[in-house]
Amino acid sequence: MVKHVLKTDRLTKSYRGAYALNQATVTLERGKIYGLIGQNGAGKTTLMRLIAGLTFPTSGAIELFGHTGEQAQQERKRVGCLIEHPGLVPSMTAKEHMRLYRLMRGIPNQELEQELLETVGLADTGSKKAKNFSLGMKQRLGIALALLGNPELLILDEPINGLDPLGVVEIRQLIKKLSEERQMTILISSHNLPELYQTATDYIIIHKGEIKQALTQAQLDENCKHHLLISSDQPEKLVSVLEMELKTSQYKVMPDHSVKLYDYLDKKEQVAKVLFEHGIFVTNLSLEGDTLEQYFISVIGDGDGNV
Amino acid sequence: MNNTLFQLSGMVTAMFNLMVADLYKLRKSLGYKILLAITSICAIAVAVFAYAVQQGQLAGDMAGIGFMFSDVNVISILGAVLASIFICGDFDNKTVHGAISAGISRSSIVFSKAVVYGIAAACLLLPYIIVTAVALSTPQQFNMGSVAVGFLNILTSHSSMDFTAADIGKLVLVMLATLMTYIAQLSICIPLAFVLRKPVLIVAIYYGFTIVAAQFSSWRGNSLAFDRIYGLTPFGGDHVFLTVADGVGKIFQTYAVSIVFIAIMLAISYSLFRKAEIK
Numbered sequence: 001m002v003k004h005v006l007k008t009d010r011l012t013k014s015y016r017g018a019y020a021l022n023q024a025t026v027t028l029e030r031g032k033i034y035g036l037i038g039q040n041g042a043g044k045t046t047l048m049r050l051i052a053g054l055t056f057p058t059s060g061a062i063e064l065f066g067h068t069g070e071q072a073q074q075e076r077k078r079v080g081c082l083i084e085h086p087g088l089v090p091s092m093t094a095k096e097h098m099r100l101y102r103l104m105r106g107i108p109n110q111e112l113e114q115e116l117l118e119t120v121g122l123a124d125t126g127s128k129k130a131k132n133f134s135l136g137m138k139q140r141l142g143i144a145l146a147l148l149g150n151p152e153l154l155i156l157d158e159p160i161n162g163l164d165p166l167g168v169v170e171i172r173q174l175i176k177k178l179s180e181e182r183q184m185t186i187l188i189s190s191h192n193l194p195e196l197y198q199t200a201t202d203y204i205i206i207h208k209g210e211i212k213q214a215l216t217q218a219q220l221d222e223n224c225k226h227h228l229l230i231s232s233d234q235p236e237k238l239v240s241v242l243e244m245e246l247k248t249s250q251y252k253v254m255p256d257h258s259v260k261l262y263d264y265l266d267k268k269e270q271v272a273k274v275l276f277e278h279g280i281f282v283t284n285l286s287l288e289g290d291t292l293e294q295y296f297i298s299v300i301g302d303g304d305g306n307v
Numbered sequence: 308m309n310n311t312l313f314q315l316s317g318m319v320t321a322m323f324n325l326m327v328a329d330l331y332k333l334r335k336s337l338g339y340k341i342l343l344a345i346t347s348i349c350a351i352a353v354a355v356f357a358y359a360v361q362q363g364q365l366a367g368d369m370a371g372i373g374f375m376f377s378d379v380n381v382i383s384i385l386g387a388v389l390a391s392i393f394i395c396g397d398f399d400n401k402t403v404h405g406a407i408s409a410g411i412s413r414s415s416i417v418f419s420k421a422v423v424y425g426i427a428a429a430c431l432l433l434p435y436i437i438v439t440a441v442a443l444s445t446p447q448q449f450n451m452g453s454v455a456v457g458f459l460n461i462l463t464s465h466s467s468m469d470f471t472a473a474d475i476g477k478l479v480l481v482m483l484a485t486l487m488t489y490i491a492q493l494s495i496c497i498p499l500a501f502v503l504r505k506p507v508l509i510v511a512i513y514y515g516f517t518i519v520a521a522q523f524s525s526w527r528g529n530s531l532a533f534d535r536i537y538g539l540t541p542f543g544g545d546h547v548f549l550t551v552a553d554g555v556g557k558i559f560q561t562y563a564v565s566i567v568f569i570a571i572m573l574a575i576s577y578s579l580f581r582k583a584e585i586k
Contacts, residue, residue, distance in 0.1 A: 052408035054408060074412075104402075
């Protein structure tokens with residue numbers, strides 16, 4: 001089994017000399033959720049459209065499930081897409097859409113229609129036509145359509161656009177479930193970076209058509225320098241306890257005498273307990289660090305507009 | 308070799324699936340149902356006009372108004388509208404995007420769209436075929452004078468004729484040849500729709516084209532060479548003036564011209580759509 005589902009090699013797309021995508025090389029592995037981060041016009045949708053076969057590269061290559069060229073088009077049967085807006089016929093209901101796309105893909109299992117509508121919470125829309133759907137309902141239907149055929153690679157461009165807070169949580173849980181249970185690879189773009197941080201396992205940062213960075217959640221956390229910020233009335237004793245009792249030298253004393261501890265990030269209670277037992281009066285103990293948003297800005301360079 | 312066969316069978320399956328999906332969509336389309344209702348009304352209206360003109364209940368110059376309801380006129384507008392709904396509509400609502408990203412090849416898309424478009428156009432013309440057949444089965448006479456083209460020409464040329472079994476067989480062949488000619492004429496809309504994707508443009512260009520084509524037909528007597536070349540298209544020759552009196556060879560020539568013309572239109576459509584950007 002090929003470990004990677006998608007590989008792009010110096011993928012470039014230009015329109016009249018202007019690069020929408022420039023030498024983009026990415027590899028997507030099975031079962032991971034990739035957060036594609038970039039500003040408006042950074043090239044996210046262009047990359048997704050190239051993968052979906054809606055447009056052709058000016059240069060470079062796409063390898064899909066180990067196949068390139070014409071064969072890659074055949075492999076797109078294993079891909080589900082929701083790019084920009086879902087393809088909906090205004091006069092058709094959710095169920096009719098499911099049937100239309102199921103017939104188009106040649107999927108015999110009729111029960112799948114209702115099953116997927118239930119999955120995205122649209123089972124009760126009855127005879128309501130797509131033209132009367134809210135933006136969130138359209139997005140949900142788009143996700144259901146993308147899931148037809150049990151894809152191995154799911155491409156979602158701004159899937160939580162227009163969803164209410166509960167809908168956002170439901171879609172996040174669905175994405176995680178699909179990735180964990182079915183080993184589905186998911187490429188997801190969103191401007192909601194805090195939300196993306198809760199969903200993705202890997203990140204691809206794209207800026208002005210170029211892939212600036214591809215990193216795992218662990219690498220991101222490392223780069224974001226997450227730490228426990230500890231303030232106390234006895235910084236010297238605090239440092240001594242960290243070294244002697246918690247056996248760590250992963251800390252930094254700041255000019256204001258607060259201490260940044262890069263260890264024990266998930267064990268805040270243990271740190272608090274040990275410091276208390278040694279009579280250290282802690283005035284602050286909090287998890288701090290760059291957010292994905294701040295990190296993204298640091299990668300692309302500040303002052304370039306909105307994310 | 309095996310790989311090629313496998314790919315070919317995959318392509319055929321994809322085409323079939325897409326055709327089934329498109330037919331399902333047409334069945335649900337209100338727009339298409341309206342077009343069907345219009346052609347049904349027009350088919351009856353044109354027969355009534357032809358009957359009334361023949362009976363002298365309407366003046367002969369009213370045939371011009373009756374022509375507005377005729378198959379050749381109605382299909383030149385509604386056929387283009389159908390292409391707009393069926394092909395341009397799929398670009399508008401992104402059904403084409405869904406098909407491509409689902410791994411369906413562009414050749415399968417073009418071919419299956421063309422087949423379903425042909426079927427849908429044939430269904431639009433079905434009321435004319437039915438009305439013509441019913442009218443011919445009566446002893447009544449019909450006449451629309453010089454504006455009788457296509458099925459209207461069949462109706463006016465054969466009214467009150469006593470059909471033998473062989474005549475009926477030939478009549479079916481003639482009707483199918485006329486139907487095929489219309490579909491071939493409309494096949495111009497396929498590349499237009501795949502490239503322009505704008506309904507208004509398709510309808511305007513195609514209707515304009517049919518007017519120009521009719522003008523070309525009126526020049527037939529001026530040049531034999533032009534007449535022969537133009538006769539190789541479904542717009543020229545006597546392809547829309549076939550009658551039971553015509554020889555089988557002439558009828559099959561119409562089939563051949565139509566099939567070749569449709570094949571050319573499909574080849575053009577595919578070559579234009581093969582590397583086209585899907586916005």
